[in-house]
Amino acid sequence: MKFFGLVFASLRRKPIRTGLTAASLMVAFLLFGLLEPVVQAFSGGAAVSSENRMWVSPRHSISDMLPVRYHQQIQRLDGVDVAAHQTWFGGVYIDAVSSSAFTRWAVTPREFMQVNPQLELPLEQLDAFINTRTGAIVSRNIAERFDMKVGDKIPILADIWHNEDGSQWEFDLVGIYDVIEGDSVGANRLLVNYDFFDEYRIVGKGVISNVVFTVADLAQSASIAASVDDMYSNSEMETLTVSEQDYLLNQIKQLGNIGLMVRAIMAAVFFTILLLTANTMSQALRDRVGELAVLKTLGFQDVSVLLIVLAEALLLTLITAGAGIGLAAYLLRFGEYVVPQISHWSLSINSVLLGLAVAFVLALLVGLPPALKAMRLNIADALQR
Amino acid sequence: MSHALIEVCDVSKQYRRGKIAVPVLRELNLTIEQGDFLALMGPSGSGKTTLLNLLGGLDQPNSGTIEIDGQCITRLSARELARWRSQQVGFVFQFYNLLPILTAQKNVELPLLLTSLSAAQRKFRAHTALEVVGLSERADHRPSELSGGQQQRVAIARALVSDPALLVCDEPTGDLDRESADEILGILQILNEEHGKTIVMVTHDPKAAKYARHSLFMDKGELVAAPDRESLPGNAEKAKETAL
Numbered sequence: 001m002k003f004f005g006l007v008f009a010s011l012r013r014k015p016i017r018t019g020l021t022a023a024s025l026m027v028a029f030l031l032f033g034l035l036e037p038v039v040q041a042f043s044g045g046a047a048v049s050s051e052n053r054m055w056v057s058p059r060h061s062i063s064d065m066l067p068v069r070y071h072q073q074i075q076r077l078d079g080v081d082v083a084a085h086q087t088w089f090g091g092v093y094i095d096a097v098s099s100s101a102f103t104r105w106a107v108t109p110r111e112f113m114q115v116n117p118q119l120e121l122p123l124e125q126l127d128a129f130i131n132t133r134t135g136a137i138v139s140r141n142i143a144e145r146f147d148m149k150v151g152d153k154i155p156i157l158a159d160i161w162h163n164e165d166g167s168q169w170e171f172d173l174v175g176i177y178d179v180i181e182g183d184s185v186g187a188n189r190l191l192v193n194y195d196f197f198d199e200y201r202i203v204g205k206g207v208i209s210n211v212v213f214t215v216a217d218l219a220q221s222a223s224i225a226a227s228v229d230d231m232y233s234n235s236e237m238e239t240l241t242v243s244e245q246d247y248l249l250n251q252i253k254q255l256g257n258i259g260l261m262v263r264a265i266m267a268a269v270f271f272t273i274l275l276l277t278a279n280t281m282s283q284a285l286r287d288r289v290g291e292l293a294v295l296k297t298l299g300f301q302d303v304s305v306l307l308i309v310l311a312e313a314l315l316l317t318l319i320t321a322g323a324g325i326g327l328a329a330y331l332l333r334f335g336e337y338v339v340p341q342i343s344h345w346s347l348s349i350n351s352v353l354l355g356l357a358v359a360f361v362l363a364l365l366v367g368l369p370p371a372l373k374a375m376r377l378n379i380a381d382a383l384q385r
Numbered sequence: 386m387s388h389a390l391i392e393v394c395d396v397s398k399q400y401r402r403g404k405i406a407v408p409v410l411r412e413l414n415l416t417i418e419q420g421d422f423l424a425l426m427g428p429s430g431s432g433k434t435t436l437l438n439l440l441g442g443l444d445q446p447n448s449g450t451i452e453i454d455g456q457c458i459t460r461l462s463a464r465e466l467a468r469w470r471s472q473q474v475g476f477v478f479q480f481y482n483l484l485p486i487l488t489a490q491k492n493v494e495l496p497l498l499l500t501s502l503s504a505a506q507r508k509f510r511a512h513t514a515l516e517v518v519g520l521s522e523r524a525d526h527r528p529s530e531l532s533g534g535q536q537q538r539v540a541i542a543r544a545l546v547s548d549p550a551l552l553v554c555d556e557p558t559g560d561l562d563r564e565s566a567d568e569i570l571g572i573l574q575i576l577n578e579e580h581g582k583t584i585v586m587v588t589h590d591p592k593a594a595k596y597a598r599h600s601l602f603m604d605k606g607e608l609v610a611a612p613d614r615e616s617l618p619g620n621a622e623k624a625k626e627t628a629l
Contacts, residue, residue, distance in 0.1 A: 295495070299499050383482070384434075
């Protein structure tokens with residue numbers, strides 16, 4: 001701690017140079033902080049999903065549809081606890097931007113809520129959803145964002161599923177459900193009653209997007225999945241049955257490995273910053289070889305000089321990393337307004353720790369070479385420069 | 386009664402320039418009494434600064450031994466030598482070598498960071514050292530806000546603050562005007578005469594050397610003569626005046 005003043009004073013030696021270096025580091029860590037939720041969403045977004053929930057979908061394309069009878073057939077299989085189905089509704093709510101904030105699905109209310117116990121809906125609202133043909137429920141974050149209240153009419157303009165009256169659908173909001181933080185299945189959804197939807201759509205009646213079922217015994221999930229797929233092999237619509245987590249990850253992978261791409265961009269950014277900062281640190285060392293030689297002359301041990309130079313790099317990097325990540329955490333509050341598809345716009349403690357670890361390694365990489373040089377400095381030579 | 390503070394025995398030092406070994410000091414022997422104020426003179430490249438660096442423990446000879454106050458510093462490890470320097474030697478350089486980022490007070494405190502003194506004790510001692518060199522009122526100024534003479538006084542305060550027995554000064558007035566040089570030399574003389582500091586000073590300036598008790602001349606890495614004080618330019622006149 002005695003040397004802290006010396007370390008801090010050294011950083012103020014060339015304020016503009018230190019400021020510019022700090023700014024570039026801060027921007028890099030700001031970028032890290034802002035992109036980390038994207039990485040998490042695309043690589044670990046299904047973390048909250050249940051292990052015992054299985055998804056049955058068309059084997060060959062997500063644009064294919066399953067016959068609705070699959071639902072009942074799967075429900076009857078041994079080992080299947082509860083089966084529900086869901087169908088992509090799509091449509092436009094208010095405008096394209098608002099629509100992109102949440103997805104819209106037609107579901108079987110009772111069964112869907114049974115297989116998704118992580119969605120918390122008051123009992124009377126569940127009854128209303130089950131018993132109201134035009135009923136719809138929505139996740140709380142969406143309800144708050146669009147000021148939706150129970151009793152509201154929710155207009156949806158069809159883009160796929162037109163009805164007998166044209167393209168305008170109208171649902172009665174009968175419930176608002178809470179979701180576990182980070183749940184990528186329940187968050188940002190509007191759920192409507194399938195029976196009403198199926199009755200009034202003018203094409204594609206009797207088809208669904210997925211069957212979702214839970215298994216009583218987790219150990220049997222693989223064999224049950226195989227049974228489902230065997231049952232429909234060589235049928236009009238073959239199926240692919242996987243765990244919910246695998247299903248969601250597969251969906252994401254169809255977009256490409258976004259997490260890897262973002263991480264690659266971040267690696268490139270940090271590599272550039274590494275080179276820039278290392279150059280700055282080396283320049284700073286060259287500028288003060290004489291001063292470091294004086295410290296050694298006065299009796300500072302070689303290792304003390306090493307630690308002083310290293311501490312400068314650590315202090316600069318960790319402070320700017322902290323500032324960058326802190327600023328990112330603040331700006332992420334507005335993330336859902338920019339990219340609403342990502343449900344969890346905040347930095348996890350793991351992401352913060354990862355950022356600080358990156359900062360620590362970066363500081364070692366940029367600080368250690370000049371610190372070692374300073375440690376090995378020959379006093380007599382350095383004083384004559 | 387004074388005794389030998391510094392014993393230099395058969396010390397040789399050579400530097401390498403590529404594959405060529407360049408001898409700088411050749412089997413040099415020297416004894417410096419405690420409380421002495423010695424001026425080392427000689428042409429550039431004669432080995433004065435190299436000898437000073439060896440006496441200050443900044444460098445090690447290729448052969449020979451150097452004992453200072455009974456301690457053979459040529460046998461110390463780099464770590465031990467650093468600790469020895471911090472306790473036993475004060476350094477004054479031609480270009481002051483103050484840290485520009487620190488105030489005069491903080492510059493003087495630097496050697497005390499290596500001690501177990503508290504922050505308050507360090508501050509008090511640094512302030513006292515600055516008072517000794519007459520610069521306490523400028524304690525909060527940075528080197529860039531001080532004149533050359535004032536910066537050198539801060540450097541002397543820094544050399545003094547840990548109360549070392551030996552001060553080594555490499556051209557302490559080489560960058561100063563005559564008036565400032567006289568002030569600095571006067572301070573060194575007081576430190577020698579009143580505080581008992583042993584001082585070894587490298588200088589090209591005969592007028593500076595006259596402040597010393599003794600002078601030695603070096604040439605090509607050897608002590609070539611040790612004229613008495615009166616033989617130095619200026620000192621003969623001074624001696625005559627004293628005699629009259």
